[in-house]
Amino acid sequence: MTWIDIPDNSPFGPDNLPLGVFRLGDEEPRIGAAIGDHLIDLAPVASAQMLDGSQLFAQPTLNAFLALGRPAWRATREWLLELVRNTAERDAVEPHLIPRSAVTLQLPFEVADYVDFYASETHATNLGRLFRPDSEPLLPNWKHLPVGYHGRAGTVVASGTEIVRPSGQRKPPGADVPAYGPSARLDIEVELGFVVGTPSTLGRPVPVDAFEEHVYGVVLVNDWSARDLQAWEYVPLGPFLGKSFATSISPWVVSLEALKDSVVPLGPQDPPVLPYLAGSELVNHDITFEVRWNGQLVSSPPYKGMYWSPAQMLAHLSVNGASVRTGDLFASGTVSGPEKDQRGSFIELTWGGREPVVVNGEQRTFLQDGDEVSITGWATTSDGRRIGLGEVTGRIAPTAG
The missing domain is CATH 2.30.30.230 (Fumarylacetoacetase, N-terminal domain)
Structure with missing residues (x-):
């Protein structure tokens, strides 16, 4: 060939x-x-x-x-x-x-805007159980729209960039007031990122069937997360400083054309979605990730079970008239499967730190200074060939100052 x-x-x-x-x-x-x-x-x-x-x-x-x-x-x-x-x-x-x-x-493209979604039902359910143990794990809107938030484009960094441990407010269990200091629950999120090429017009939503006219391809994403900062700040306006300090992406952008043989039908959505999110040919991709913590394989999340398709994410992102620009990046949110070894974040893998995993003979929960995380991924074609997405890595450095 x-x-x-x-x-x-x-x-x-x-x-x-x-x-x-x-x-x-x-x-x-x-x-x-x-x-x-x-x-x-x-x-x-x-x-x-x-x-x-x-x-x-x-x-x-x-x-x-x-x-x-x-x-x-x-x-x-x-x-x-x-x-x-x-x-x-x-x-x-x-x-x-x-x-x-x-x-x-290098960073393969200049990131214009960054939006992060929450498209895995398994991940959303797991985090709902961890963050809201006395409530229903999925909030009422979750199966009606692709939940997401606007991230910080200026902190999207190339694979290999050192990740400085963030500081901020966190409220330890049992404390009456918050404290300030370095995050003690630093985490990863395995995600697939979609790279926008063709811009859209302000005020004109992008329909689901126009996805391929706007999106060139995909990258691997590690959306680093400070879970203790996140848990204290996220009500009522959602993720902020617990997410905005760094997001790493892989250096190679794989085109949608290269991924065409890995397309799989989108799974059932119940209840039925609103018309702007509906389509006769909504698809996902058969993509497998591998997560290595200091060189040891700890998880293999599968993408094909994601509840929301990338076309629906783009349609929802723009349905209010928001435009997309060349270089926009939107990510799937954490990819997690139903099995423990398919969880795409360490907060899930260790169940909030209560079930440590053994990494190179040592019990671990969240990231320590000096730890390195590597995420690889590949699409599987109909005849069994692999289309690699490359690798995204990052090493944790101590808090600045």
Whole structure:
């Protein structure tokens, strides 16, 4: 399928070709496409072939490319597939193959806005039981709309960025008043992020069937969460400082076209949704994540059981007339499955800290300074092949100051 030598276990086979931004030494950042253990430096290849818009691949972000829209995205993917499949292209491409180990990967796009949803019924139920043990776990609105909140775009960071432990107010159990200090219940959230390319018009909602006209592809997301700050502040206006300090994303953006064979039907929704959230072909993706805590596999959350589809998230995000912009990122919320080893956050995995897990021989609940978390993911196609989403990592640093 390709003239490029690709290891059998590579997440980046010739059908994937995700785009990202890299820096080689002291050179300016620019755009590449991952394949096997290498990336293709696209700017010189496109320039030599006099490709329309070739200068966009010399840009330090994907934003200008994302703004071109779906016809250009499709044409670019067809060009990339030709580059790696056709042996006649070898002489043009091979000089611009760079080992991925030789480059530093950057934030792939400039984030315009960031919205985080809460689309897993299992996760929402688990947190409802933990945060509101004397009430129904799901609030009355949860099955009528994709619940979400606006995050902080300026603290979305590239994979590998050190995560400084946040400080804030938290009210320990039994205390009469809150105290200020570093979070003692620092957590992760395994999520799938959707990257907007084509903007919409202010005042005009994006219908569910227009999802693919606006969204280019996906990234892995780790929405770091300070659970003690969150528990004290989230009533009545929801997440704020417990969420806004850092959100990490993977460096490679995998296109929707590369994921098309992993599409699965959306599960049943009861009660029926309102018309603007309804559609005859609402889908999810068969995606599996793996979470490693200091190198040890602790969880494998499945995405295909999510209650709300990405098209519904986008439709709800914009139904009040809010516009989307090139570079917008919206995330699924924590991905959790029904089994304990499928939970996508440590607050669920350890049931609020009451059921520690053993990590490298040590009982653990929440993150300690020096801990590193790595999340990987892949889509499964109908014939069993994997389309890798890469990896998002982060190491916890002590509180600043």
